[in-house]
Amino acid sequence: MQHRSEIRFLLNGREVSLSDVGADDTLLDFLRIDQRLTGSKEGCAEGDCGACTVMVGRLTPQGLHYETVNACIRFLATLDGCHVVTIEYLGGPNGRLSPVQQAMVEHHGSQCGFCTPGIVMSLYALWMAYEHPTVKQVETALQGNLCRCTGYAPIIRAAQAVTEYGTASAEHLASERESVAAKLSGLKDGARVEVAKGESRAILPADVDDLAAVLEAEPEATIVAGSTDVGLWVTKFLKRISPAVFIGQLDGLKEIAVTDDAVTFGAGVTYTEAQDVIAQHYPHLVDYWDRIAGWQVRNMGTIGGNIANGSPIGDTPPVLIALGASITLRKGDVRRVLPLEEFFVAYGKQDRAAGEFVESITIPRLSAESAGAHHAAYKISKRREEDISSVAVGMNVAVENGIITQTVLAFGGMAATPKRAAAAEAALVGQPWSEASLLAAAAKLPEDFQPLSDMRATADYRMKVAQNLFRRFWLEQQGEDARLASA
Numbered sequence: 439m440q441h442r443s444e445i446r447f448l449l450n451g452r453e454v455s456l457s458d459v460g461a462d463d464t465l466l467d468f469l470r471i472d473q474r475l476t477g478s479k480e481g482c483a484e485g486d487c488g489a490c491t492v493m494v495g496r497l498t499p500q501g502l503h504y505e506t507v508n509a510c511i512r513f514l515a516t517l518d519g520c521h522v523v524t525i526e527y528l529g530g531p532n533g534r535l536s537p538v539q540q541a542m543v544e545h546h547g548s549q550c551g552f553c554t555p556g557i558v559m560s561l562y563a564l565w566m567a568y569e570h571p572t573v574k575q576v577e578t579a580l581q582g583n584l585c586r587c588t589g590y591a592p593i594i595r596a597a598q599a600v601t602e603y604g605t606a607s608a609e610h611l612a613s614e615r616e617s618v619a620a621k622l623s624g625l626k627d628g629a630r631v632e633v634a635k636g637e638s639r640a641i642l643p644a645d646v647d648d649l650a651a652v653l654e655a656e657p658e659a660t661i662v663a664g665s666t667d668v669g670l671w672v673t674k675f676l677k678r679i680s681p682a683v684f685i686g687q688l689d690g691l692k693e694i695a696v697t698d699d700a701v702t703f704g705a706g707v708t709y710t711e712a713q714d715v716i717a718q719h720y721p722h723l724v725d726y727w728d729r730i731a732g733w734q735v736r737n738m739g740t741i742g743g744n745i746a747n748g749s750p751i752g753d754t755p756p757v758l759i760a761l762g763a764s765i766t767l768r769k770g771d772v773r774r775v776l777p778l779e780e781f782f783v784a785y786g787k788q789d790r791a792a793g794e795f796v797e798s799i800t801i802p803r804l805s806a807e808s809a810g811a812h813h814a815a816y817k818i819s820k821r822r823e824e825d826i827s828s829v830a831v832g833m834n835v836a837v838e839n840g841i842i843t844q845t846v847l848a849f850g851g852m853a854a855t856p857k858r859a860a861a862a863e864a865a866l867v868g869q870p871w872s873e874a875s876l877l878a879a880a881a882k883l884p885e886d887f888q889p890l891s892d893m894r895a896t897a898d899y900r901m902k903v904a905q906n907l908f909r910r911f912w913l914e915q916q917g918e919d920a921r922l923a924s925a
Contacts, residue, residue, distance in 0.1 A: 439644060440629040445518040448495075448621060449473070450527035459515050460638030461660075461682035462672045466490045466509035469524060477525035477555045478509050481584075483673040485511045485666055485735055486824060488583030491556035493563050495521035495618065497626070499689075502619040504611075505710065505737040506563045508582070511669025512738065513662065515633060515640035516684050519625045521618050523611065525555040528562060530610045537604035538562045538596075544603075545596035549587040557583045560733065561597045569606050571597060581823045582732020639681040646690035649795065652683055654770050657793035659683045663706055663743035666735050691742070691797070702800045705742025712741060719803055723757060726815040730754075732824040742796045745781065748788045748855070751827045751894075755782070755856035757815040759848035760832025763801045769794040785854035811836045812915045816907050818851075820894065827851050828895035829904055833911055837871040847879075852887040852900060861885035873912045880908035 444457040469475040469492070481487035485508040494512070495504040496519065504523065528536040535543065538561050548554040557580065564571055564579040571579070576597040580590065606612060630652070631642040641659070643649040653659060660679040662668045663686050671677040685691060691706030694715055701719055703712055709730050717724050730736055730753045744754045745765060755778065763778040769791060778799070781789050790796070804811070814833040819825040830850035836843050845866045847859040861882040869875040889900040 439648060440627065442627065442629040442631050443633060445515055445631060445633055445642075446625045447517040447519060448521040448618065450522070450524060453621070453625075456514070457633055458635050459633040459640060460635030461513070461515065461640040461680040462638060462678065463514040463635065464510060464669070464673070465492070465507075465512040465514050465517065465522070468514050469509060469522075475524050475526050479552055479555060480510055481552070483510045484670050485582075485731075485738075486584065487553065488556040488560065488580075488732065488734060489553050491559040491583065491734055492525075493523040493559055495523065495622070496687075497619060497622050502615055502622070504563060504566060506560050506579075506582075506734045507738050508666075508669075508734045510673060511665050513640070513665055513669070513682070513684065515631075515642065515682075516662075516665070516686055518631055518642055518687065519622055521622060523559075525559060528558070528611075536562065536609065537600045537602075538565055540603040541596040541600045542593070545592050545599060547588060547593040547596040553583060553585045553588075557585065557593060561593075561600070564597065565600050566606055566609075566611070569601055573598070578728065579733050582734040584824075637680065638678070641681060641683045642687060643683065643685065646688055646797070649683065649685060649688060649691075650768060650770050653793045653795060656681050656683065661685060661746070661795055663740040663746075664708060664735075664738040666731070666739040667743065667747050667749070685795075686738075686740070696803075698803070699805075700800050700802050702798050703741050704798050705746070705796045706740050707742070708738065708740050709736035720761065720801070720813075722813040723815050726753075726757060726817055729817050729819075729823055735824075741799055745778065745799065746788070746790070746796045748782055748786060750785065750853060750855050751830065751851045752856065753817065753827060753830055753850070756830045756848040756850040757832035758799065758801060759856060759858065760813070760815075760834040760846045761801050762834075762846070763799055765796055766798045766800070767794050768797040773797065775800075779848070779856070779858060782855035782857070810838055812911075814911050814914065816910070818895075818903050818907075826894065829900050829907075831904065831907055833907075835866065835871075835911075840871055842866045842869050842871055842875065849887065849904060851894070852889045852904060857887070859883060859886040873909065876908040876912045880905040 444455050446455045469478050479489035481489035490509040491506050492509045493504045494507050560579050576594050630644045633640050643652050659681045662682050662684050691704040693704045695702040744752045759779045812835045816831045817827050818829040832848040834846040845863045850856045862879040865879040865882045889897045891897045
């Protein structure tokens, strides 16, 4: 196995090689402190405000792909083989404003300006993908960018007017795509990368088999996929994560396999990468998926990471448990398959041995035989978007000849782990498919959960909203007529 002791990446228009890199060094600190590229701002330091947004280009099987990320929680070591683009590079060598920047000026999209560089980066990435974005696409792209003073109306107008000031194909980022892709390809040598700063070590395995070998040698290492959670350990809690094993670059963990029976996601598949497949095979999750954090976090965060960290308020476990998902755990060359609901043992404790990692997640497909099943996914949070859950729910109710035959009701935010509502499920099986049956099951929730009060919600609120979702579920399954009749 070839080893390398430096990370290599492109920063705007030049190549960078670094060997003095610690596990907890962030991209934002590197840009602002080391490179004096101060257009990227630090606002929240937790991936919420978007002031630090940059674009990162990476080679995929489909070619060179750019995506927005939060530099404040993106670790420097993960940039090996990538192209980092900051606000300073958008205007090109002649120093002119890019069309996105010019549109923001002309449509008065900036007041204090602190959030503007991050907003411009998000809109630029959107423009590269859609030259004529809809309002919905603009709003989605800006989910992870908070503006406190301008207001979003002029920003949306600017986003839709960008092509008045230029075309994406004429931008230097477009004209240099082939040369950038060639340079990034040249940086990929298939080596394991190990860098350090003092005692803080970062390891980037060469492939999935090498990851298994690294974790056998370093069983207590911190595994970092998208860093949307671990990043906060560093920026908010000043936690040491060394040695850290970074896995977001492993193509072998980004595979998506669709068979007649199931869809299998590699643990490194991000929310964004999974989105189209989720929409095709699990349409009831489309709106839910759009409410997982913001665009930058969905570009970084992974399904496997959301499961592996074991948070009781993780967005994906409740809805995946409701669908009967299982996970494959690997240690060395040994794999074992576990129903997802059995992975969560207690608060902060999962059924995962030292040196073992989540390799993939498998979700049964909604087959023709399941036509009688009713599915729903709900997320309750203080903000509609870009917020963590107060309560998250996945519902799966099978009905035959008007009788409920099987049900899975999975909740997050109601207990120390994502958990099924056993008493409520038992109350439904064998009962008529009716609003009365669902409300009777809702009354059983206090037997299943004794939620806590915290900054997100009180215990009483959590219980009340969870019970109310049973009625919402019924009304939605009956269609618009029933909803209007109940208004």
